[in-house]
Amino acid sequence: MKRKLKIGTLLVVCLLLGMLVAIYSISSYQLNKQYTAPLLPALSFSNDAAILSRGKHLATSIGNCTNCHGNDLGGKIYLDAGLLGMVAGPNLTRGKAGIGGKLTDADWIRAIRYGISHKGSSLLVMPAEMYAHLTAEDLTALIAYLKQLPPVDRQVPPSQLGLLGRTLLVLDKLPVLAAEKVKDIPLKKTIVRAPSREYGFYLATVSGCRSCHRANLTGGPMQAHGAPLAPNLTSMSRKGWNKQAFLRAMRTGILPSGKSMHPIMPWQQLGQMSRNRMLFDTLTQAIFMDHSISKQIMNSYRESICQINS
Numbered sequence: 001m002k003r004k005l006k007i008g009t010l011l012v013v014c015l016l017l018g019m020l021v022a023i024y025s026i027s028s029y030q031l032n033k034q035y036t037a038p039l040l041p042a043l044s045f046s047n048d049a050a051i052l053s054r055g056k057h058l059a060t061s062i063g064n065c066t067n068c069h070g071n072d073l074g075g076k077i078y079l080d081a082g083l084l085g086m087v088a089g090p091n092l093t094r095g096k097a098g099i100g101g102k103l104t105d106a107d108w109i110r111a112i113r114y115g116i117s118h119k120g121s122s123l124l125v126m127p128a129e130m131y132a133h134l135t136a137e138d139l140t141a142l143i144a145y146l147k148q149l150p151p152v153d154r155q156v157p158p159s160q161l162g163l164l165g166r167t168l169l170v171l172d173k174l175p176v177l178a179a180e181k182v183k184d185i186p187l188k189k190t191i192v193r194a195p196s197r198e199y200g201f202y203l204a205t206v207s208g209c210r211s212c213h214r215a216n217l218t219g220g221p222m223q224a225h226g227a228p229l230a231p232n233l234t235s236m237s238r239k240g241w242n243k244q245a246f247l248r249a250m251r252t253g254i255l256p257s258g259k260s261m262h263p264i265m266p267w268q269q270l271g272q273m274s275r276n277r278m279l280f281d282t283l284t285q286a287i288f289m290d291h292s293i294s295k296q297i298m299n300s301y302r303e304s305i306c307q308i309n310s
């Protein structure tokens with residue numbers, strides 16, 4: 001009897017070890033898989049003051065790079081979710097332990113537009129599927145701005161998945177591989193930055209509203225543990241929101257009920273868009289308009305559960 005029990009325990013232990021080995025090797029294969037970006041466009045960069053200022057606005061507000069890479073873009077730990085994993089935005093400056101000095105123009109484009117790291121593997125969590133929609137004009141302004149950032153000497157630990165994260169990745173339940181989510185979106189040269197439905201949707205796309213609140217802004221659950229649903233934004237006018245309440249929520253994080261929004265909603269970055277009244281008006285216009293969304297825009301965007309804070 002005792003012997004049978006021993007053999008039984010041994011079998012269970014072997015099975016568990018086998019499973020662990022399988023999870024680690026399959027997930028490592030997925031994490032290290034090499035990707036090649038389509039032929040990169042030849043882009044030219046300029047350090048013109050107006051261009052750098054647009055680049056700064058993209059990095060700190062519209063694209064909310066600062067949310068994950070730190071206010072000085074010198075890197076920060078974004079999310080430490082124990083067994084799920086730890087996500088840190090690396091130091092993007094040329095300072096000590098920063099990668100800014102190492103990246104070529106092609107590396108910057110591959111990371112931002114295709115979610116591929118300079119090592120060729122997929123970036124974790126980085127929402128490149130949104131940034132793939134940036135126009136050439138905005139992409140180059142953003143990169144030009146990042147390349148001239150003041151150096152910050154800060155070492156952040158590399159992002160990694162824990163056992164639970166790896167298991168979910170293997171089970172295809174954790175869509176955190178940026179390169180897998182990006183579609184090859186045609187690179188538009190430029191977009192007219194004027195209040196228009198087209199520009200509103202551009203903003204709602206590249207700033208991630210359509211990532212968390214879903215492609216058609218009708219809302220849905222978030223991946224991050226304990227995070228509330230991303231609400232439906234298309235029915236806001238029916239729910240009694242007006243533009244003032246909307247602007248207040250975006251700028252201060254305070255909902256009409258007086259409650260503060262969960263910090264997963266990145267109002268601190270996105271709310272700065274309100275400094276530029278025109279940008280904000282187009283966004284509200286897009287959201288408050290009825291939801292017969294342009295087919296073309298819908299088709300160019302792959303609906304997926306929110307990747308950002310997963």
Ligand code: HEC
Binds near residue numbers: 099146
């Ligand atoms: C939701 C969080 C998040 C946001 C927002 C974000 N990043 Fe990242 N980014 C990351 C993480 C995490 C990594 C490291 C991933 C890894 O090591 O697998 C990363 C890596 C990078 C890299 C490194 C590429 C390499 O070769 O190693 C670059 C460049 C980068 N991000 C640029 C940007 C820019 C520019 C923006 C804004 C337009 C931005 N990121 C917004 C999370 C984010």
Ligand code: HEC
Binds near residue numbers: 232249262309
């Ligand atoms: C990283 C995910 C994420 C992104 C990106 C994001 N949101 Fe949100 N948003 C949320 C979540 C989650 C909530 C719910 C917060 C709560 O209930 O505390 C929310 C709440 C809101 C609310 C309050 C709605 C209500 O009915 O209570 C508004 C308005 C809003 N978001 C607008 C936007 C806009 C506009 C953008 C793009 C410029 C945006 N959000 C981008 C996740 C996100």
